Amino acid sequence: MSTALTVEEAWAGLPATAQRLLVAGLETFGENGYHGTSTRAIAQRAGMSPAALYMHFPTKEDLLFEIARTGHEVHFARVRAAADAAGPDPSARVAAIVEASVLFHAEHHSLARTIQYEHPSLAPDHQRALLKIRRDTESFLADAVTEGVASGAFAPDDAPTAALALMSLAIDVARWYPSQRRRSPTQIATSYTHLALRLLRP
Amino acid sequence: MSTALTVEEAWAGLPATAQRLLVAGLETFGENGYHGTSTRAIAQRAGMSPAALYMHFPTKEDLLFEIARTGHEVHFARVRAAADAAGPDPSARVAAIVEASVLFHAEHHSLARTIQYEHPSLAPDHQRALLKIRRDTESFLADAVTEGVASGAFAPDDAPTAALALMSLAIDVARWYPSQRRRSPTQIATSYTHLALRLLRP
DNA sequence: CCTACCGATCGGTAGG
DNA sequence: CCTACCGATCGGTAGG
Numbered sequence: 001m002s003t004a005l006t007v008e009e010a011w012a013g014l015p016a017t018a019q020r021l022l023v024a025g026l027e028t029f030g031e032n033g034y035h036g037t038s039t040r041a042i043a044q045r046a047g048m049s050p051a052a053l054y055m056h057f058p059t060k061e062d063l064l065f066e067i068a069r070t071g072h073e074v075h076f077a078r079v080r081a082a083a084d085a086a087g088p089d090p091s092a093r094v095a096a097i098v099e100a101s102v103l104f105h106a107e108h109h110s111l112a113r114t115i116q117y118e119h120p121s122l123a124p125d126h127q128r129a130l131l132k133i134r135r136d137t138e139s140f141l142a143d144a145v146t147e148g149v150a151s152g153a154f155a156p157d158d159a160p161t162a163a164l165a166l167m168s169l170a171i172d173v174a175r176w177y178p179s180q181r182r183r184s185p186t187q188i189a190t191s192y193t194h195l196a197l198r199l200l201r202p
Numbered sequence: 203m204s205t206a207l208t209v210e211e212a213w214a215g216l217p218a219t220a221q222r223l224l225v226a227g228l229e230t231f232g233e234n235g236y237h238g239t240s241t242r243a244i245a246q247r248a249g250m251s252p253a254a255l256y257m258h259f260p261t262k263e264d265l266l267f268e269i270a271r272t273g274h275e276v277h278f279a280r281v282r283a284a285a286d287a288a289g290p291d292p293s294a295r296v297a298a299i300v301e302a303s304v305l306f307h308a309e310h311h312s313l314a315r316t317i318q319y320e321h322p323s324l325a326p327d328h329q330r331a332l333l334k335i336r337r338d339t340e341s342f343l344a345d346a347v348t349e350g351v352a353s354g355a356f357a358p359d360d361a362p363t364a365a366l367a368l369m370s371l372a373i374d375v376a377r378w379y380p381s382q383r384r385r386s387p388t389q390i391a392t393s394y395t396h397l398a399l400r401l402l403r404p
Numbered sequence: 405c406c407t408a409c410c411g412a413t414c415g416g417t418a419g420g
Numbered sequence: 421c422c423t424a425c426c427g428a429t430c431g432g433t434a435g436g
């Protein structure tokens with residue numbers, strides 16, 4: 001169970017060369033996609049020979065999985081940490097979750113794109129493992145929304161659908177950021193958090 | 203200027219073989235991505251030899267551009283048609299736009315994924331051409347939201363930001379559809395339209 | 405962890 | 421629009 005709040009932290013125990021390959025992979029996958037990135041390009045970016053990658057990862061797909069898995073776990077850990085810090089009030093909890101998720105997708109948009117769009121490039125077993133983390137993350141948000149419904153703070157037609165929509169809002173930031181208007185991740189997170197509460201209010 | 207409401211309609215004037223290649227490309231790009239799709243796979247799906255593609259398109263990238271360009275135009279045309287049919291009321295117009303866009307991204311999720319996620323695979327010139335259509339589409343929605351602000355029907359903090367968020371909601375459907383719960387495109391469109399109006403109301 | 409190399413496949417073309 | 425082919429590059433391995 002990972003509670004690391006950054007990928008660097010999550011990979012801290014690995015050999016330095018493996019860490020460099022993971023970071024190089026994360027960046028190139030985010031820029032050119034999995035199939036648009038060669039193992040040679042990753043190795044070169046990490047300052048190593050083409051064969052070095054296979055010292056640490058059995059296949060290119062295993063490297064992608066390690067990146068995607070860690071990314072999913074870091075995202076979930078940040079969302080939980082933000083909710084914990086927000087205390088018991090449902091509005092504060094939902095606001096903290098949306099803010100943390102939007103921040104993650106803006107600040108780490110290269111990692112986030114890999115997480116969100118390279119899912120079909122993974123082996124079925126690996127897809128299933130990540131789907132579990134996704135569902136847990138979405139349930140965590142849906143539970144916070146449901147608490148708000150119980151307390152009378154929120155009144156969406158359907159809590160799970162509203163939670164899915166809020167996740168969509170955060171996830172899609174990774175697609176367009178930073179091409180849109182000149183706004184910082186913090187500014188985007190603030191306005192999206194506000195939109196989320198507007199959407200949920202009675 | 204294209205007013206076609208389907209890609210088939212937009213490509214009706216092209217040779218039958220070119221049409222088959224475009225449809226095969228649209229499907230395979232949507233399933234495996236641009237770099238995950240070989241020109242041979244496209245030609246085979248269209249029932250032709252590997253070289254046939256180059257009778258109709260100078261390069262693989264030109265085929266992608268033709269698909270992405272048509273997809274953008276069809277989406278914009280549907281959004282405009284829906285707004286026109288909705289009449290002058292801002293709430294009805296925004297609802298019609300969101301509904302049409304969500305429907306498009308669910309029913310044509312393979313095309314929509316290509317449009318939204320393969321943008322970086324295109325040449326800079328081609329990216330610019332599509333960016334123009336995207337901006338026009340987003341402005342069209344932003345204008346409808348602004349009309350609603352003027353009439354008192356809506357009260358978002360910032361109309362362009364709200365419009366961007368509504369587009370995100372629709373676009374992200376292409377990422378997860380149809381993996382989520384068993385709901386039809388029409389059902390999804392209806393609940394997302396409702397969420398959009400909740401988000402905008404004073 | 406590197407050099408050297410494998411067979412397979414890639415985008416694209418020659419020539420008909 | 422097909423057959424046959426081009427050089428380049430791919431993921432991955434042998435052997436040290």
